[in-house]
Amino acid sequence: MDRREEIRGRAWKYGDDVNTDVIYPGRYTYKLLTDEEAASHALEDLDPDFGKKMRKGDILVGGWNWGVGSAREQAVKCLKFKGVGAILAKSFARIYFRNCLNEGLFAIACPEAVDAIQDGEEISIDFEKGRVVTPAGEFPFEKYPAYVMGLVEAGGIIPYTKEKLKNRREERA
Amino acid sequence: MGMGKTFAEKILSRKAGREVRAGDIVVVSPDYCISHENSASICTTFSSLTDRVWDPSKIVITLDHTVPAPAPEYANGHAVIRRFAKEQGLCHFYDLNCHGGICHQIICQEGYSAPGRLIVGADSHTCTAGALGAFATGIGRSEMASVWACGEIWLKVPETIRVYVTGRLKPGVCAKDFILYLAGLLGAGGAGYKCLEFDGPGIGRMTVADRMTLCNMGIEMDAKAAVCRPDEKTEKYLQEAGASDYTAIWADEDAVYKRTLEIDLADIVPAVAKPSRVDNYAPAREVQGEEIDQAFIGACTNGRIEDLRAAAAVLAGRQVAVRTIIMPASCKVLEQALAEGLIQTFVAAGCTVMPPGCGPCVGASGGVLGDGECCISTSNRNFVGRMGSRRSRVYLASPITVAASALEGEISCWESEEQNGTEDF
Numbered sequence: 139m140d141r142r143e144e145i146r147g148r149a150w151k152y153g154d155d156v157n158t159d160v161i162y163p164g165r166y167t168y169k170l171l172t173d174e175e176a177a178s179h180a181l182e183d184l185d186p187d188f189g190k191k192m193r194k195g196d197i198l199v200g201g202w203n204w205g206v207g208s209a210r211e212q213a214v215k216c217l218k219f220k221g222v223g224a225i226l227a228k229s230f231a232r233i234y235f236r237n238c239l240n241e242g243l244f245a246i247a248c249p250e251a252v253d254a255i256q257d258g259e260e261i262s263i264d265f266e267k268g269r270v271v272t273p274a275g276e277f278p279f280e281k282y283p284a285y286v287m288g289l290v291e292a293g294g295i296i297p298y299t300k301e302k303l304k305n306r307r308e309e310r311a
Numbered sequence: 312m313g314m315g316k317t318f319a320e321k322i323l324s325r326k327a328g329r330e331v332r333a334g335d336i337v338v339v340s341p342d343y344c345i346s347h348e349n350s351a352s353i354c355t356t357f358s359s360l361t362d363r364v365w366d367p368s369k370i371v372i373t374l375d376h377t378v379p380a381p382a383p384e385y386a387n388g389h390a391v392i393r394r395f396a397k398e399q400g401l402c403h404f405y406d407l408n409c410h411g412g413i414c415h416q417i418i419c420q421e422g423y424s425a426p427g428r429l430i431v432g433a434d435s436h437t438c439t440a441g442a443l444g445a446f447a448t449g450i451g452r453s454e455m456a457s458v459w460a461c462g463e464i465w466l467k468v469p470e471t472i473r474v475y476v477t478g479r480l481k482p483g484v485c486a487k488d489f490i491l492y493l494a495g496l497l498g499a500g501g502a503g504y505k506c507l508e509f510d511g512p513g514i515g516r517m518t519v520a521d522r523m524t525l526c527n528m529g530i531e532m533d534a535k536a537a538v539c540r541p542d543e544k545t546e547k548y549l550q551e552a553g554a555s556d557y558t559a560i561w562a563d564e565d566a567v568y569k570r571t572l573e574i575d576l577a578d579i580v581p582a583v584a585k586p587s588r589v590d591n592y593a594p595a596r597e598v599q600g601e602e603i604d605q606a607f608i609g610a611c612t613n614g615r616i617e618d619l620r621a622a623a624a625v626l627a628g629r630q631v632a633v634r635t636i637i638m639p640a641s642c643k644v645l646e647q648a649l650a651e652g653l654i655q656t657f658v659a660a661g662c663t664v665m666p667p668g669c670g671p672c673v674g675a676s677g678g679v680l681g682d683g684e685c686c687i688s689t690s691n692r693n694f695v696g697r698m699g700s701r702r703s704r705v706y707l708a709s710p711i712t713v714a715a716s717a718l719e720g721e722i723s724c725w726e727s728e729e730q731n732g733t734e735d736f
Contacts, residue, residue: 155499155500155588157694159692159694159695159696159697160694160695160696160701163674163696163701164673164674164675164696164697165674165675165679165699167349167376167673167675168348168349168376168377168385168388168675169384169385169388170351170352170355170384170387170388170391183695183696183701202500203499203500203503203533206499206500206533207435207692207694208434208435208673209432209433209434209435209437209449209450209451209452210349210451211352211451211452211453214451229500229503231500231503231533232503232504232533232535233435233449233450233451233530236450236451236454237451237453237454240451240453240454241451241453283336283467285336285465286336289465294453295453295454295456295457296356296359296360296453296456296457298457299360299456299457299460299461300360302461303360303361303460303461306461
């Protein structure tokens with residue numbers, strides 16, 4: 139993902155402690171599904187209408203502790219495959235947040251913005267300036283630490299690791 | 312204010328080879344990596360990175376969520392892992408003919424976890440291994456593929472919540488009741504990004520099995536890791552597990568904590584987490600009489616021999632009123648349960664004894680719930696849909712409370728003079 143890119147879309151708002159099992163149920167977790175199949179199950183047990191109302195680039199807005207529960211990465215990937223532009227929440231569960239960085243999906247913690255946003259309205263996230271722009275005003279958020287930003291700018295853990303392995307090979311050569 | 316360091320700060324300083332504090336970012340090499348059925352997906356991602364794992368002796372894989380394979384797609388996943396393990400020469404792959412079990416049980420029981428070790432696992436309950444004094448934390452699948460490829464991972468050194476535990480559990484009260492109480496107290500995100508450090512005479516009195524139950528549920532408060540102070544019981548357990556070459560590490564006396572809690576075990580009562588949040592705490596007596604359709608005893612939380620003994624003591628010579636699934640955490644636990652006659656007790660009581668694994672807890676296999684059903688379970692999560700239908704409900708409780716409830720077909724408290732939980736003196 140590119141931090142210069144502005145993310146703009148409609149906000150779909152959910153509550154506190156939205157867990158991995160309602161984002162991506164366990165009955166699919168240990169099956170090898172295609173990206174499209176995985177996307178079709180996104181938020182299935184939380185909001186069965188999500189698949190219909192969601193448009194590419196829309197932003198999920200959650201309360202405290204978004205993504206609590208399992209380490210299952212599909213709970214991030216299914217949203218990415220679905221075309222979710224970013225997740226904005228009051229806070230994130232640790233493993234979920236890490237999975238977002240690793241998969242190249244922006245996860246922004248900004249409680250003030252979440253409180254100001256109404257379900258369905260258009261918002262944008264300016265990563266370069268570190269601001270969430272809503273009809274009710276602009277809200278600053280804390281940017282990622284430099285180390286983490288390197289990972290994010292590489293496009294996630296897989297491209298990041300490819301680069302690392304390439305550098306190691308070159309050092310040895 | 313003290314200048315000492317917490318367990319997390321000390322172990323990550325040692326692993327990083329420099330002095331670090333909470334908030335610093337380190338790049339460290341794990342002693343062991345754990346994964347299970349999700350290894351199939353990890354293998355696929357790994358293949359896009361490189362062709363050889365960094366160290367085949369550091370990768371531990373078990374099959375536990377869907378065993379034996381209940382459908383062809385699961386069998387196909389198992390086959391991918393089997394092939395990969397052979398190609399890469401992985402020496403710690405626990406296939407179904409290899410005396411395995413739930414990965415979090417195997418990592419402790421087989422001597423992989425030990426004081427001062429760093430363990431990462433592609434499963435949120437990796438924190439269970441902290442019961443033996445390791446720093447153990449969960450990560451996602453892609454990140455595990457990266458660790459397999461390059462042998463290192465970045466971690467932010469967490470702040471720590473110290474939980475100082477005194478007193479003794481009353482008869483019929485289990486370590487599970489204590490951790491459900493703590494989850495209710497701290498909340499589902501109450502230990503977010505932090506390490507939970509368990510210490511004090513109350514922890515010293517608990518068995519290693521009990522400590523595993525505590526650390527297992529650290530993640531339910533969103534802890535990055537959970538750890539118990541190692542002692543003679545840890546040493547004895549590790550000797551039997553065959554662990555060697557480790558150097559214990561513990562927090563300094565003057566360590567700086569984010570928060571310290573003091574809890575007296577005498578105050579703990581039989582408890583449940585009501586649907587559908589782990590922090591929806593209630594004393595079991597407050598929900599007595601709530602009808603159930605299924606009881607489940609097992610999972611990485613409570614599938615150990617000590618848990619089965621506690622349940623068998625309740626069930627012996629009686630008949631369960633609802634379907635009751637018993638799932639030992641490993642083949643070793645099953646063997647012990649057979650040798651002690653516990654399996655006979657369960658079967659005679661009308662229970663369904665399953666092979667080692669953890670399928671029902673995650674709604675994947677071996678005893679899932681239908682629409683409108685209610686289960687009381689010794690597992691660790693009661694999210695909507697966790698054990699099957701999104702219209703089912705789950706109460707979390709101790710092996711004693713689950714067994715007592717199975718007998719009545721409704722939530723019940725066990726009251727017995729001679730019952731002493733799983734505490735050993």
